[in-house]
Amino acid sequence: MFKPNEDYLKLPGSYLFSTIAKKVAAFQESNPDKKIIRLGIGDVTKPLPKAVIEALHKAVDEQANAETFRGYAPDLGYEFLRHAIAENDFRARGCNIADDEVFISDGAKSDSGAIQEIFSKDAKIAVCDPVYPVYVDSNVMAGRCGDYDENTGMWSNVIYMPCTAENGFAPELPSETPDLIYLCFPNNPTGEAITKDQLQKWVDYANKVGAVIIFDAAYEAYISEDNIPHSIYECKGARTCAIELRSFSKNAGFTGLRLGATIIPHDLKVSFNGKEVEMHSLWARRHGTKYNGAPYIVQRAGEAIYSPEGKVQVKEMIASYMKNAKYIYDGLKEAGYTVYGGKNSPYIWLKTPDNMTSWEFFDYLLEKANVVGTPGSGFGPSGEHYFRLTAFGSYENTVEAINRIKAL
Amino acid sequence: MFKPNEDYLKLPGSYLFSTIAKKVAAFQESNPDKKIIRLGIGDVTKPLPKAVIEALHKAVDEQANAETFRGYAPDLGYEFLRHAIAENDFRARGCNIADDEVFISDGAKSDSGAIQEIFSKDAKIAVCDPVYPVYVDSNVMAGRCGDYDENTGMWSNVIYMPCTAENGFAPELPSETPDLIYLCFPNNPTGEAITKDQLQKWVDYANKVGAVIIFDAAYEAYISEDNIPHSIYECKGARTCAIELRSFSKNAGFTGLRLGATIIPHDLKVSFNGKEVEMHSLWARRHGTKYNGAPYIVQRAGEAIYSPEGKVQVKEMIASYMKNAKYIYDGLKEAGYTVYGGKNSPYIWLKTPDNMTSWEFFDYLLEKANVVGTPGSGFGPSGEHYFRLTAFGSYENTVEAINRIKAL
Numbered sequence: 001m002f003k004p005n006e007d008y009l010k011l012p013g014s015y016l017f018s019t020i021a022k023k024v025a026a027f028q029e030s031n032p033d034k035k036i037i038r039l040g041i042g043d044v045t046k047p048l049p050k051a052v053i054e055a056l057h058k059a060v061d062e063q064a065n066a067e068t069f070r071g072y073a074p075d076l077g078y079e080f081l082r083h084a085i086a087e088n089d090f091r092a093r094g095c096n097i098a099d100d101e102v103f104i105s106d107g108a109k110s111d112s113g114a115i116q117e118i119f120s121k122d123a124k125i126a127v128c129d130p131v132y133p134v135y136v137d138s139n140v141m142a143g144r145c146g147d148y149d150e151n152t153g154m155w156s157n158v159i160y161m162p163c164t165a166e167n168g169f170a171p172e173l174p175s176e177t178p179d180l181i182y183l184c185f186p187n188n189p190t191g192e193a194i195t196k197d198q199l200q201k202w203v204d205y206a207n208k209v210g211a212v213i214i215f216d217a218a219y220e221a222y223i224s225e226d227n228i229p230h231s232i233y234e235c236k237g238a239r240t241c242a243i244e245l246r247s248f249s250k251n252a253g254f255t256g257l258r259l260g261a262t263i264i265p266h267d268l269k270v271s272f273n274g275k276e277v278e279m280h281s282l283w284a285r286r287h288g289t290k291y292n293g294a295p296y297i298v299q300r301a302g303e304a305i306y307s308p309e310g311k312v313q314v315k316e317m318i319a320s321y322m323k324n325a326k327y328i329y330d331g332l333k334e335a336g337y338t339v340y341g342g343k344n345s346p347y348i349w350l351k352t353p354d355n356m357t358s359w360e361f362f363d364y365l366l367e368k369a370n371v372v373g374t375p376g377s378g379f380g381p382s383g384e385h386y387f388r389l390t391a392f393g394s395y396e397n398t399v400e401a402i403n404r405i406k407a408l
Numbered sequence: 409m410f411k412p413n414e415d416y417l418k419l420p421g422s423y424l425f426s427t428i429a430k431k432v433a434a435f436q437e438s439n440p441d442k443k444i445i446r447l448g449i450g451d452v453t454k455p456l457p458k459a460v461i462e463a464l465h466k467a468v469d470e471q472a473n474a475e476t477f478r479g480y481a482p483d484l485g486y487e488f489l490r491h492a493i494a495e496n497d498f499r500a501r502g503c504n505i506a507d508d509e510v511f512i513s514d515g516a517k518s519d520s521g522a523i524q525e526i527f528s529k530d531a532k533i534a535v536c537d538p539v540y541p542v543y544v545d546s547n548v549m550a551g552r553c554g555d556y557d558e559n560t561g562m563w564s565n566v567i568y569m570p571c572t573a574e575n576g577f578a579p580e581l582p583s584e585t586p587d588l589i590y591l592c593f594p595n596n597p598t599g600e601a602i603t604k605d606q607l608q609k610w611v612d613y614a615n616k617v618g619a620v621i622i623f624d625a626a627y628e629a630y631i632s633e634d635n636i637p638h639s640i641y642e643c644k645g646a647r648t649c650a651i652e653l654r655s656f657s658k659n660a661g662f663t664g665l666r667l668g669a670t671i672i673p674h675d676l677k678v679s680f681n682g683k684e685v686e687m688h689s690l691w692a693r694r695h696g697t698k699y700n701g702a703p704y705i706v707q708r709a710g711e712a713i714y715s716p717e718g719k720v721q722v723k724e725m726i727a728s729y730m731k732n733a734k735y736i737y738d739g740l741k742e743a744g745y746t747v748y749g750g751k752n753s754p755y756i757w758l759k760t761p762d763n764m765t766s767w768e769f770f771d772y773l774l775e776k777a778n779v780v781g782t783p784g785s786g787f788g789p790s791g792e793h794y795f796r797l798t799a800f801g802s803y804e805n806t807v808e809a810i811n812r813i814k815a816l
Contacts, residue, residue, distance in 0.1 A: 001587075001617075001618030001678065002527060002528070002531060002587040002588065002618055002619055002620050002678060003527065003528035003530075003531065003587070003678065003680060004526060004527065004528060004678060004680055004685045004687065004690055005525060005526050005527055005528055005529065005690065006528065006680070006681075008526060008690045008693055008694075009680070009681075009683075009685065011693065041480075043479035043480045044479050045474070045477070045479070046474060046477070047471060047472050047473050047474050047477040048471045048472060048477070050472070053468060053469075053471065053472040056464075056468045056471075056705070057465060057468055060461060060464045060465055060468065061461075063455060063456045063461065063464075063664065063665070064455050064456060064458070064461040065455050066453070066454060066455050066802075069453065069454070069455040069456070069661075069664075070664045071451035071452050071453065071661075071663040071664045072449075072451045072663045072664060073664055106514050106666075106700070107700050109698075109699070109700040110698060110699055110700060113697055113698030113699070114698060117413060117549070118412060118413050118416060119410060119411065119412065119413055120410070120411035120412060120413055120414065121413065121551070122411075123410060123411065133697075134697055134698070137697045138697055138698055141525070141694070141697065141698075143529070179409075179410040179411070180410065209409075210409030210410055211410055212410050253479075255479040255480045256471065256477075256478045256479045256480060256481055256701075256703065256704045257471070257703050257704075257705070258514075258700060258701070258702070258703050270409065270410060270411065270412060272411060272412055272414070272417070273414075273417075275417075277412045277417065279412065282412055282413065282416045285416055285419065286416075286549070289521055289541075289542055289545045289546055289549065290517075290518060290521030290522060290542070290546055290549075291517070291518055291521070292514070292515050292517040292518060292666065293664075293666070294666070295664065295665050295666045295703065295706060296664045296665075297464070297665070297705075298703060
């Protein structure tokens, strides 16, 4: 008799956003006259930039014509997009990344879930706490995380690195040596970033102990301060220890269009059974076997954000979200809250008042201000007593939400 | 020190199409005046149907406007597409499939590679020989296949079911009991189909021994004969033992647009550690964790093939490829070849003449007729002495290629 993958059965239900949805629906039903404002989910709301729309229409027309029709895309991505990313996101910043070290995919979420597959089944992972759930859950599914403790909300075989106000939301080097280290900076959910010097310490550590850093740079476009790295390859030695995940979702509004890229330098290699193995070739093999390329029209849309007009439009989009972020940050400060993030990311992370739990504050905000956010404890135990608001709403709604909170 | 996934390292190089490409390039270089015709790769060449192009343009315009913009898609697919598939591809044929049993993805290749993840790590697989390589390779990567024997081209822990002229290209029930059975009919690469009665025997067998059939229906749109099933759910009892993979690539020309669907009935369940587990919920969890939905604009494009105009246009497209198939089939017969397939699929499978190996015939055809096909041995040991030609070229090229072969 066939059997299920028992590691899947270990996963606790993914209740965070469904619990939120249920609570909001129940509140709206009892209070049909209240206008609820949602600053909870990390999805963008602005339409795609004009340059992207134009590129999509043009590519669709190519697909309507036998002379210009394109079928299967190259497994690893079209050269025009791999080149645009390597040139604009890396070489223009002084990072030595070749076109063929860029792998195009249908999004950073898919890649952040799949990247663990190319490592050994007994690899030990280290994650920040709080953390984007995909890093841990995908490793649980692969059988690497041990058992779940419902009381602590932690897995027995995962190294957790707390990120709280006490350490400035910057994880400390772990005492136990991991094989894989997931880092996301600017961070989801805390909205805080780390400096280039801080990241350099992680690169040096990874090279020293023989670990690989999976660096999630999904929010790099929101960086406003000078000393914050946009890529881990700004650090010396990163080519031998780091994989970087890039997203088109938050910088260019591609959440519904799906496009991402993963960077694996040829220098990331390991000696195994007497042979030198490039992780680049393993990821290429995975793409060739379990994936079939991102749509041609979407890859053309991605290329368009690197055109002169595309760059201007993307900057304007980010500036408008960051205007929201500043309004939230300043408004909450004014109202007496202790607030983090929001300067190099679209997320504002606040300490709940009066030692409320994250969920108590969620209920309080929903009932008193009709504003929806995300309880920090939903991202891990060290997120307890914190709360996340996002800058992805409209400016009008953001202003109204913050004014309501200030009026409490 | 981190380690690679050693199961990846067991995979022999994927040399088939790269070897073909190298041989063709070398021949072209030595013979720059020869016009080579490629009937090797299974990629479509006709532009997307008009209804699809219109739906794409319309959806792109929606993404240009804040009022109609859509961000993250539902993990499992938009309701409009899940409904269109369940209604048109299943319920209209009398197959009892609910909308929520349809999972939308970026293509049948991704799903056929990933589906094994929801089963136990020691599941034993059975495949046809010759076979589409993804079924085996994805299981090798997951550590299920044992070791590779270079002499036989077989894995030690895989059940191979030969499909040759001797058994009418219909596999026989295996003597050893598998947990997962991969079946693709109409078949790639043989182009042959099995009848509903033949498939019913497999469903009965799977229910009896407690196996799951992964049924790849990628080529169902090419079926021209009445007694060939378009879906495994036409068979009684399939809801308790079968998963079906559907593709938009070959029927509607979506190879470059990327869209597929996987059907998992709620009735496919197993008792495990005293609990009843639905495989549907495991696949939903995988989608939620390691995937983020197909692009909205592509899902609208998929919906368009079910409109009255879309249905007509898709039928015309298939008819024109099948006109090629018939020309190839009849022409080769006339030239004295033993030919299979081509009636319910876009693939023609021929016996090499004079007991030539598949690769010898490849070289012969390239040198003498300047025509490129695919050596059957590249799909598995039982493909030796066979050769695949595809109907996806233009009519003019197809006619010229076959006339050249006839003239040999």
